[in-house]
Amino acid sequence: NxxxxxxxxxxxxxxxxxxxxxxxxxxxxxxxxxxxxxxxxxxxxxxxxxxxxxxxxxxxxxxxxxxxxxxxxxxxxxxxxxxxxxxxxxxxxxxxxxxxxxxxxxxxxxxxxxxxxxxxxxxxxxxxxxxxxxxxxxxxxxxxxxxxxxxxxxxxxxxxxxxxxxxxxxxxxxxxxxxxxxxxxxxxxxxxxKEPFIADETKTADLEKRMKTAIKSIRKIVPSEHREVVQELELVREEFARFASQARERIADMEKDADQMIAMAGIGLMVEVVAHELTRSAEDALDVLNSLKRKTVPEEIRRRLESLRASMTSISKRLRILDPLSVTGRQRKERFNLDELLNEMLEAHEAQFERHQVKLNILPADRPVQVSAVKGMVVQVLENLISNSLYWLDVEKQRKMSFKPELTISVEDNPPRIRFSDNGPGISEQYKDRVFDLFFSLKDKSRRRGLGLFIAREAAEHNGGALMLDPDAVNDEGRFSTFDYRVVGDNLER
Structure with missing residues (x-):
């Protein structure tokens, strides 16, 4: 078939x-x-x-x-x-x-x-x-x-x-x-x-000055019986000057309104992205609680876990109303070991990898990789890449009973980077330029937000780094299978 x-x-x-x-x-x-x-x-x-x-x-x-x-x-x-x-x-x-x-x-x-x-x-x-x-x-x-x-x-x-x-x-x-x-x-x-409109006040001021000079010259050569024509020109010049002044004020008001709208749009995106991140975390917590529910635990702990699970379910439902970060507010850069941060994150996901039956392959660098970056931003990039991979590995496992999901993460230096790949279906040529777009998603409609990879790229660029698909790393079907995350922009002196 x-x-x-x-x-x-x-x-x-x-x-x-x-x-x-x-x-x-x-x-x-x-x-x-x-x-x-x-x-x-x-x-x-x-x-x-x-x-x-x-x-x-x-x-x-x-x-x-x-x-x-x-x-x-x-x-x-x-x-x-x-x-x-x-x-x-x-x-x-x-x-x-x-x-x-x-x-x-x-x-x-x-x-x-x-x-x-x-x-x-x-x-x-x-x-x-x-x-x-x-x-x-x-x-x-x-x-x-x-x-x-x-x-x-x-x-x-x-x-x-x-x-x-x-x-x-x-x-x-x-x-x-x-x-x-x-x-x-x-x-x-x-x-x-479209070319942006640039308000140039010097042009209107220069026009006013030239009109004033021209009217003054005309006044000298026009006979006295036609002075009313000159006066009319003077009135026109004053009217122009007044309208130009009003236009400049209106432009300033519009720029102020535009700045406020941009700020409001930023707040809206912040709520949307924060809700997206919290929703994912809440769902991961529910997965853990549901797995514990099936295990043998003392009755008192079971009751407490059930209460916690009900609370998390309620929180998850409330978050889904908002779901659909802002690039995190002002955070300070700090110097840290990239290998250690990655290991800490992967340890936190051990239970999740076990539930999803994902084999983890870690390829460390030859020596510790030190970076100076906003640690929270690096975490956001990696969390979204992990979440994205687990979704598509689950999908592939449902399609193919013999499928053995694997996640391969390598750390490199000069410049500091993390290469992140899985053996899932991969990304086809027709979508490779779209997967990072805001609101673009190929997940099922209950999870189709189009924020994860957009957030990851924005967070990567915040540190002067970059997140892209490796054009040379493809799977057996010729699809892109590896994200190349350059953590910071410049090499660090040791």
Whole structure:
């Protein structure tokens, strides 16, 4: 049997501003589909998500879908009132994503009150464009022979809730998120490409001075009977000077407002990232408590552990409301041994590696590696790399029963760096430039935040270092498998 595969053709044309037409075709392989649509079972249960087994990716059968996004804000441009109203009526009539089986519509999918893909809820939480029901028109096509596991409920109101139905739903949701990702990417690239406006006060002051000199010269040669014309020019000059002064004040106010907005945006990102980090820590603590629950311990300790587990569950739920760091505030650099810090961190994860059955390979440097950096930032980079690897190693283990997960970490010097690799599925060429982008993620939707690797790169750069994928280290499938973390920018004198 051929492994399941998803092909997405994303075409962007006039998403609200002038830009070149963008067409991209990406093939999402089986391992990425497993990570994005299924995810580790334990994680899905904790998030109260319906359990989906990997086999459903095959048993769901082939299906097609086509989605169109219409920006209603720009639809009126260049159209008469009648044309705009007709278009709006057409969009109102066809809005939403409908489901067809062998050409016949399956209800209630795509009706006025139906939001089976949870587009409106997702749009409220999304970063950037709101791809909600009223702006999306599309259809999903299935067949009785091609998709025998997608069965109607007995009352004919929609499909039965099966693993295959969940895969169908989550596949289309994933496609909508990828469309939003690409729209946000194009918007960011276009904005970055624009030349910044620079307010030059010397230009307006020079213009005022030249006008004043010109009017003075005109006054000398203009006959007395035409002096009112000169006076009118003088009034115009004064009016210009006043407007220029007001414009400068307004620019200053706007710059102040922009600074405040940037500060508020920074605070918002801080809450989001801190929540992300705390959520991961809370989930790790819950894993430990759940593993202890299955072991033989005295009754009193068991009761205390159960109480602690209930508290951690409550905290985890509250954090998930916020989840979805800031680059840590002012922290001082300190000189420390990189090898010792790495060993301390890995010892703290020993129980977790044991639970996930991960074999750890550590390749130390020939001699101790001393660095001067913000220790907390180094810890953040490594914690996020560990968390990312464990997720995809879990995914690969679910796919392949004989799979033996391994994590290999080496420390090098000149310049001080840590190379971090695993034997998981790796990162394909089409995503290698995107994995560090803010909010880009290929994990299942319960954990799809797109913050971990973004935080890791920001934290690495805070110390003057860098985090990247090693272009020369690939696995048997030709995918990138190694993160190269240069801890600091310059070599240290010994």
């Amino acid at each position: 051929k492994d399941p595969e998803l092909t997405l053709r994303i075409e962007l044309n006039n998403i609200g501003f002038e830009h070149p037409k963008e067409v991209s075709i990406e093939t999402v392989s089986a391992d990425v589909l497993h990570g994005a649509l299924v995810g580790p079972k334990a994680k899905r249960r904790r998030m109260n998500k319906r359990d989906i087994d990997y086999a459903a990716l095959n048993s769901v059968g082939p299906f097609d879908f086509e989605l169109y996004w219409y920006n209603r804000k720009t639809q009126r441009k260049g159209k008469s009132t009648g044309e705009y109203q007709a278009l709006r009526n057409l969009l109102d009539q066809w809005m939403g994503i409908r489901l067809y089986r062998d050409g016949f519509r399956v209800y209630p999918y795509g009706t006025e009150d139906d939001d089976w893909l949870e587009l409106d809820k997702t749009a409220l939480k999304s970063k950037g464009y709101a791809l909600n029901r009223i702006q999306l028109v599309g259809q999903v096509e299935i067949g009785r022979l091609s998709n025998p596991a997608l069965l109607d409920q007995t009352n004919r109101e929609g499909l039965r809730q099966t693993p295959e139905e969940a895969i169908l739903k989550e596949t289309v949701q994933f496609a909508v998120e990828r469309l939003r990702d690409e729209m946000n990417r194009i918007t960011k690239e276009q904005k970055d490409a």
